[in-house]
């Protein structure tokens with residue numbers, strides 16, 4: 001009994017080493033997979049494929065939590081969580097292999113199957129993308145089955161003399177221990193160098209940034225002209241046009257898709273008289289015009305910053321659709337991105353001659369930034385981004401809401417989602433005390449596609465007072481507003497509400513972002529000292 005307990009304790013003493021063997025084996029798996037993925041091409045990296053798969057399957061609350069807590073770092077958070085999960089699973093695999101082979105190897109094999117499944121099911125994947133995961137898993141299993149026997153030799157060599165034979169303990173200990181540690185260190189270091197190196201090479205050789213820098217777009221036939229008073233000058237107020245570098249980004253893409261305009265095509269199919277495929281040159285040759293459109297995310301909370309305004313250059317979607325002669329019984333266009341994302345847009349919003357729904361190729365005077373959909377994206381005034389603003393666009397399928405659904409529809413968001421009339425306070429901010437005396441309260445308001453007619457502000461329990469608005473550029477664009485205020489020492493509440501040009505007043509009724517956008521009034525606390 002005492003001896004059995006002693007053996008058990010001794011066995012457990014080696015568990016951390018077994019866990020390390022598992023982690024090093026998993027590291028070799030990923031390193032080999034990354035290296036081979038370099039040769040096979042985009043979409044073959046198992047860690048990124050599994051990450052993308054996780055993005056597609058995580059429940060809505062988890063996604064909302066990640067966006068809320070980590071904002072633009074939500075993808076970094078996902079990758080870190082994934083890395084921690086991989087390390088834990090790998091450590092378990094090592095210990096399991098040590099206790100009872102070959103079950104640790106089986107765990108690595110299963111991880112290989114998951115990686116293969118995740119890579120081959122990505123949009124547009126070729127069967128070749130399975131190769132890195134297969135080779136990686138094989139290397140991981142081989143390494144684990146080399147390490148664990150060495151660890152056992154080490155353990156056995158530390159057994160009491162009665163078990164291993166007198167005199168042999170000392171040299172066996174040296175051999176077993178050194179054999180295990182040497183292979184662990186070499187394999188671990190090699191994996192680190194190869195894995196990190198392969199990732200870096202993959203990022204560095206991605207030449208799409210250079211392609212974008214070299215792209216010359218023709219001059220647009222028309223420019224957006226700003227009316228007098230289109231922009232107010234108030235400290236702390238958002239600018240009328242959001243700079244590209246400050247523009248919010250929301251998408252399901254773990255890595256920004258690389259799409260070369262040289263090989264890009266757009267296919268218009270489905271319920272059409274004729275399927276049409278356009279090249280980038282075909283599209284641009286239809287003629288560019290400038291449009292100012294404020295893009296808004298359904299995930300924007302009351303008072304939030306998930307919206308931005310830009311000057312876009314593009315082509316009306318109604319002209320592009322007309323080339324394919326859509327069937328009059330169709331009521332939806334399902335737009336598709338190269339990465340598999342889809343959006344469902346009512347065809348009426350795309351063909352309305354009074355609404356400039358466009359395929360955009362430029363944003364604020366330059367080709368679309370890679371993360372905002374290079375080379376071509378959609379923009380539809382008045383509809384939230386997830387039902388209209390497909391980035392890295394690759395196809396338009398003319399169909400019906402009854403027949404097809406988009407990416408977010410089975411994930412708890414409405415199939416159709418017009419932007420809700422809303423407004424926000426940019427200054428003063430709740431986290432910054434204000435000095436008593438004359439002050440300005442200012443912010444933004446939006447009512448795409450009709451436009452804002454009026455903005456009112458309420459201070460404490462006072463009456464709603466009209467704010468001064470910037471001159472609207474068009475109905476698809478937000479406006480700025482400002483009101484002068486004599487700030488008195490103490491704490492105050494400020495609320496804002498917008499009215500659209502048709503006289504509809506922003507509702508006080510609170511709604512959360514799911515299923516079709518937040519509502520309610522922003523009421524902010526101001527401290528005056």
Ligand SMILES: Nc1nc2c(c(=O)[nH]1)N[C@H]1C(S)=C(S)[C@@H](COP(=O)(O)O)O[C@H]1N2
Nearest residue numbers: 248249250251252297337341385386389391
């Ligand atoms: N391919 C693709 N396009 C997409 C998305 C996406 O996840 N993938 N997200 C949509 C959503 S939810 C919004 S709000 C807008 C955001 O565009 P931006 O990142 O350029 O601001 O893009 C839309 N287009």
Ligand SMILES: [Mo]
Nearest residue numbers: 297298385386
């Ligand atoms: Mo969005």
